[in-house]
Amino acid sequence: MSKQNIKTIDPTTISQGALHNYLLSAVAPRPIAFASTIDQAGNVNLSPFSFFNVFSSKPPIMIFSPARRGRDNTTKHTYDNVLEVKEVVINVVNHPIVEQMSLTSTEYDREVNEFIKAGLTPVASEKIRPPRVAESPVAFECEVEQVISLGDHGGAGNLVIAKVVLIHIQEAYLDEAGKLDTVKLDLVARMGGSWYCRAIPEALFEIPKPLRTKGIGVDQLPEAIRNSSILTGNNLGRLGNVEALPNAESIEAIQAEAPVQAALQGTEPSRIIHQMAKEWLAEGVAAERVLALLMTLGG
Secondary structure, eight states: OOGGGOOOOOGGGSOHHHHHHHHHHHSOOBOOEEEEEEOTTOOEEEEEESSEEEEEETTEEEEEOOOOOTTTOOOOHHHHHHHHSOEEEEEOOBGGGHHHHHHTTSOOOTTOOHHHHHTOOEEOOSSSSSOEETTSSEEEEEEEEEEEEOOSSTTOOEEEEEEEEEEEEOGGGBOTTSSBOHHHHOBEEEOSTTOEEEOOGGGOOOOOOTTSSOOOOGGGSOHHHHTOSSSOHHHHHHHTTSSSOOOHHHHHHHHTSHHHHHHHTSSOHHHHHHHHHHHHHHHTOOHHHHHHHHGGGOO
16 A cells, blocks of 8 residues: 555644544444442442453453543543442443443433433342343453553543452353353444444354464465455465365365366366355355365466
8 A cells, every 4th residue: 555545643643532533433343341330328320431351361350441531631430439449340231222321321420320310220249339230141240459540631541450250141142052142142332433333143254263273374375376366365364274285185176076177167267266266265165175176276
């Protein structure tokens, strides 16, 4: 890509609001920590935060950040609460409660209970004081281990490091093996501006994880495949995840199939075979078989 097509920004030269918008639109989708907290007086607060993720499984650690408000540099009630009572429930947000979750981001006064405003059901936690959201598919009772301030100006984050001490899962979201079912969960995530996205089946796809095997890498693919004008970078990435190039027997077996024979005997065998390979990958055909197809062209 040529230099004139790139917009380069020094974050120190633009406003906090503009920088905030760039960051949130580019770093997305982001999971949502629907955090329920309580202050020393017993006031309950429920607010969503998309500066959030899980950072460790042993110990089980989640971190979210109720940043200081950019417009007036004030702090969120959630931040104030976890300093007073070092406990929080991180409730997972799925599509059935996304509008109610959004409503709780309203800047209500401190004594206002967002559970009531949003029409959500509080359920007493077992190990900590803040209640969890009954409608949430998964809720994590957490003890706050540390709060790290990243600055004292508007937009500065406050990292709430929370250790999970108890997990509540609605059984309706489990599969037959007792694991959380991604499709059933129907999770939502935060994008930039007022945008969200939804993990519906049409948006989901699987990629074989290269954890227990060692893929040969794109650099080890034949040059004609690497330089294909038809195959995409994603296609090459999938092919580079195979453990070895196909042997002669595998290539010959593919070559003997009627559709492949017809393509090889056509007027543009390379284009047709590469297009066929691309279609096979889109259909979920094993990368080993697709690579064997491509290598029927030789090289």
